[in-house]
Amino acid sequence: xxxxxxxxxxxxxxxxxxxxxxxxxxxxxxxxxxxxxxxxxxxxxxxxxxxxxxxxxxxxxxxxxxxxxxxxxxxxxxxxxxxxxxxxxxxxxxxxxxxxxxxxxxxxxxxxxxxxxxxxxxxxxxxxx
Amino acid sequence: xxxxxxxxxxxxxxxxxxxxxxxxxxxxxxxxxxxxxxxxxxxxxxxxxxxxxxxxxxxxxxxxxxxxxxxxxxxxxxxxxxxxxxxxxxxxxxxxxxxxxxxxxxxxxxxxxxxxxxxxxxxxxxxxx
DNA sequence: ATGTAACCTGACGTTAGCTTTAGATTGTGG
DNA sequence: CCACAATCTAAAGCTAACGTCAGGTTACAT
Numbered sequence: 183x184x185x186x187x188x189x190x191x192x193x194x195x196x197x198x199x200x201x202x203x204x205x206x207x208x209x210x211x212x213x214x215x216x217x218x219x220x221x222x223x224x225x226x227x228x229x230x231x232x233x234x235x236x237x238x239x240x241x242x243x244x245x246x247x248x249x250x251x252x253x254x255x256x257x258x259x260x261x262x263x264x265x266x267x268x269x270x271x272x273x274x275x276x277x278x279x280x281x282x283x284x285x286x287x288x289x290x291x292x293x294x295x296x297x298x299x300x301x302x303x304x305x306x307x308x309x310x311x
Numbered sequence: 312x313x314x315x316x317x318x319x320x321x322x323x324x325x326x327x328x329x330x331x332x333x334x335x336x337x338x339x340x341x342x343x344x345x346x347x348x349x350x351x352x353x354x355x356x357x358x359x360x361x362x363x364x365x366x367x368x369x370x371x372x373x374x375x376x377x378x379x380x381x382x383x384x385x386x387x388x389x390x391x392x393x394x395x396x397x398x399x400x401x402x403x404x405x406x407x408x409x410x411x412x413x414x415x416x417x418x419x420x421x422x423x424x425x426x427x428x429x430x431x432x433x434x435x436x437x438x439x440x
Numbered sequence: 441a442t443g444t445a446a447c448c449t450g451a452c453g454t455t456a457g458c459t460t461t462a463g464a465t466t467g468t469g470g
Numbered sequence: 471c472c473a474c475a476a477t478c479t480a481a482a483g484c485t486a487a488c489g490t491c492a493g494g495t496t497a498c499a500t
């Protein structure tokens with residue numbers, strides 16, 4: 183059962199507004215599986231998965247253009263992708279960024295843990311004294 | 312030698328525009344060590360360090376409000392911070408976000424590496440065949 | 441003392457990523 | 471069959487994080 187859903191359900195399940203979905207559609211990030219005569223959009227499950235992937239990539243700091251560049255890799259057959267050299271370049275840039283970010287994030291996490299420990303110690307001292 | 316620098320040198324060394332520094336100043340993120348009669352801003356080394364920290368935190372996806380909340384922890388004496396419980400809460404939220412992001416980022420990196428390998432293999436095949 | 445480079449402020453412009461508004465159309469439970 | 475919820479489009483509005491513009495002041499080298 184390919185059971186298509188409308189934009190209302192999709193937006194609710196994906197946790198984004200229907201206007202956001204329209205916006206993403208214009209940017210080529212998601213497309214309805216079909217549109218009947220009246221213009222209503224009907225989506226399948228992959229639409230939901232795309233929206234979830236978009237959200238995840240956004241959390242990593244990619245903007246919608248960058249997401250548009252890497253998203254097809256998650257849903258398209260790799261052999262069918264045109265301009266593979268270009269895509270590889272983009273991916274390598276993203277990889278370098280990801281690696282930098284991993285280091286910074288690890289350092290940031292350590293800082294946070296250290297600061298939390300310090301603060302909690304100070305709070306405990308204040309309560310004792 | 313506390314050798315103060317002007318906004319031009321600071322902006323160049325930090326890699327941000329002087330208008331950005333003005334903007335950050337209005338948000339309370341950086342302050343000049345002193346301003347003489349004419350209004351010129353003179354900065355010390357900590358200003359540069361603050362700008363670098365701001366840039367690093369931005370790369371992790373924090374917005375300027377969030378940065379304003381955690382930045383003092385890097386430069387202020389912890390004992391002097393008011394509302395420690397509140398600060399700890401903020402830090403813990405940041406920590407949880409950082410951990411989530413670490414996982415997602417690690418997964419994303421794996422995906423990238425896999426995709427790069429696949430694409431390069433396809434490119435190599437196309438060149439051979 | 442003058443040119444010119446660095447600085448100042450305030451106001452307006454810009455881009456991304458949406459949200460809101462407004463009015464029209466469509467689908468459906470009672 | 472009709473009220474009403476869901477959907478549609480286009481256009482305008484909004485926030486963050488700056489950049490640009492315009493006009494004016496300051497510092498310093500020649």
